Every structure is written in structure tokens, then in C-alpha cells.
Amino acid sequence: MNTNPESGVLQHGRSRKVVKRSNCGHPVKFASQKCGRSVHLESPLESPLEYDLAIQLEFDPSVILFQEQPLALKIEYNGKIRTVYPDLAVYKDDGSTLIIEVKDAKKASQQEVIEKFELERQVLVSLGYDFVVMTDKEIRGTIQHKNSSKLLPYRRLVIGSILREKVLGALAWRPMSLGEMLQEVPGVTLDLLKACIAQSVITTDLTQIVTLQSIVQPLRRNSKLSENQMKIWERRCL
Known part of the structure; x- marks a missing residue:
């Protein structure tokens, strides 16, 4: 086993241009x-x-x-x-x-x-x-794959800033089920709640089938990022 001294360092962009492999098809x-x-x-x-x-x-x-x-x-x-x-x-x-x-x-x-x-x-x-x-x-x-695939189209749904504030405000004190959110938040629909999940406004357990009983809460990120991760995050891999 051997590595080049310059290898193994994560790059801010791809380490090479994605190419077509003989058995791959098109990128x-x-x-x-x-x-x-x-x-x-x-x-x-x-x-x-x-x-x-x-x-x-x-x-x-x-x-x-x-x-x-x-x-x-x-x-x-x-x-x-x-x-x-x-x-x-x-x-x-x-x-x-x-x-x-x-x-x-x-x-x-x-x-x-x-x-x-x-x-x-x-x-x-x-x-x-x-x-x-x-x-x-x-x-x-897997259930996670099925849930994620179903959420993909909801990234394009526009969530107004006022509705976003209402959703987060309703969850300020405790997590709620999707069914409770439909009753508590005026003007919200199930599609808009799915859009909130898809756009990382709120989160739920995607390893379980998403139903009206699914519990949602605001997405709170852990801040334990390494220095290298922060640099890449700031540049967003561009």
C-alpha cells in the first residue's frame, strides 16, 4: 500500500473532469x-x-x-x-x-x-x-430512497417568507405531526409542508414512511465543522 504525498487532500472542486468510462455511459x-x-x-x-x-x-x-x-x-x-x-x-x-x-x-x-x-x-x-x-x-x-425521490419535485415549489415564518413559529415550542401542522398553521397545505421538508426549512425522519402522523421540527445543524469543511462550504465547491 502506498500513497503519493500530494494525494489524499480534498479539493475545492473535482480532482478531475468527469469522464466517460467504457462501461459507464454518459455522465x-x-x-x-x-x-x-x-x-x-x-x-x-x-x-x-x-x-x-x-x-x-x-x-x-x-x-x-x-x-x-x-x-x-x-x-x-x-x-x-x-x-x-x-x-x-x-x-x-x-x-x-x-x-x-x-x-x-x-x-x-x-x-x-x-x-x-x-x-x-x-x-x-x-x-x-x-x-x-x-x-x-x-x-x-429503502424507505429513505422512496421518501427522498418523492420529495425531489417539491424543491421547485415556492414557499413565501410569511408562510415560512408561520411554520417555524408553530414549531417554536414543540415538534408537531404533519396533521397537527395542517390544523395549526393558517394557509398551509400538505404540499407546502413537503416543500418545507424538501427545502430544509423543517425536517422529519425519512427512514420511516411519511404520513400525517410523521413528526416534524425545525432543521438545526450541528456546528462541528472542520476548518477544511468550512472552506469548502464557503466556496460551495465551485
Whole structure:
């Protein structure tokens, strides 16, 4: 295992231009309000795993920001030095940085891929990053994925400043269910409440099916960001 001294440093932009892999198809753009830009993802059009994961990251309240191909790692494998570009970096509100590799479950189970990811994990952990491999089994078919996908269109719904203040005012003293919010806040609709969730005005547990009984509360971010995260947050990866 080996790394280049200049590798392993997170960049303010992509560590390379997203390119078309032979087995990839065309790069996909995800318009992220959280990141303030379009995130360029290397996902086949017929199976856009990275795109599906980006949707979940967009609505995960613990995620401050996410960035594609954030660094280049020099890793020694079978006597050869290889340059590895991890798929995503996720900056969490607890100050941690999670590096994610996205791979089809069938390919991720291949011994060569397992060995490469283990080397990558060792390097990234030594550099202070968390690391995980996510497959279609972890990304798709979950309640969180279904909820996030349904929320995506609500990012375009306009929430007036007065209504926003009414929603937050109603939640100032205690969390409420969506059903209670419909009764307590004049002029609010279920679609507008979903828009408030989609646009990070309020939050709810997206690992559970969203119903009128779902509890919502204002989104309060943890402020434990590292210096590097703050720099990237200020520049918003542009």
C-alpha cells in the first residue's frame, strides 16, 4: 500500500473532469440546491446509482455538502501504482468526512474489487476519512430512497417568507405531526409542508414512511465543522 504525498487532500472542486468510462455511459448531472451547483456523476443512464444516492444525500439533514471525485489517491496494487478517484465525499454536520465508493452489488462482490477497496479504505482511514462502499442494495429499495425521490419535485415549489415564518413559529415550542401542522398553521397545505421538508426549512425522519402522523421540527445543524469543511462550504465547491 502506498500513497503519493500530494494525494489524499480534498479539493475545492473535482480532482478531475468527469469522464466517460467504457462501461459507464454518459455522465449525469444532478442539480443540487444543497451544493449550490450541478454535481457531475459517473452513472450509466440505465442504472444511475450515483444519481439515486445523490437524491438521498440532498435530503439527509446530517449532510452539509457532498462533492464528486473529491481527491486522487495513489495506491499500490499487485506491484503497480494506480490512481484512484473515489466517487463522492460527504461532509457531515458532526465534523466527519465520509468517502463513498458506489458500485453494483455483483461487481462489488468480486475478489479483485474487494481487495482494491480494502486498500483504499486503509489509505483513507490513515488520512482521517471514513470510508464505505455502497451498492444498489444499500441505495435502492429503502424507505429513505422512496421518501427522498418523492420529495425531489417539491424543491421547485415556492414557499413565501410569511408562510415560512408561520411554520417555524408553530414549531417554536414543540415538534408537531404533519396533521397537527395542517390544523395549526393558517394557509398551509400538505404540499407546502413537503416543500418545507424538501427545502430544509423543517425536517422529519425519512427512514420511516411519511404520513400525517410523521413528526416534524425545525432543521438545526450541528456546528462541528472542520476548518477544511468550512472552506469548502464557503466556496460551495465551485
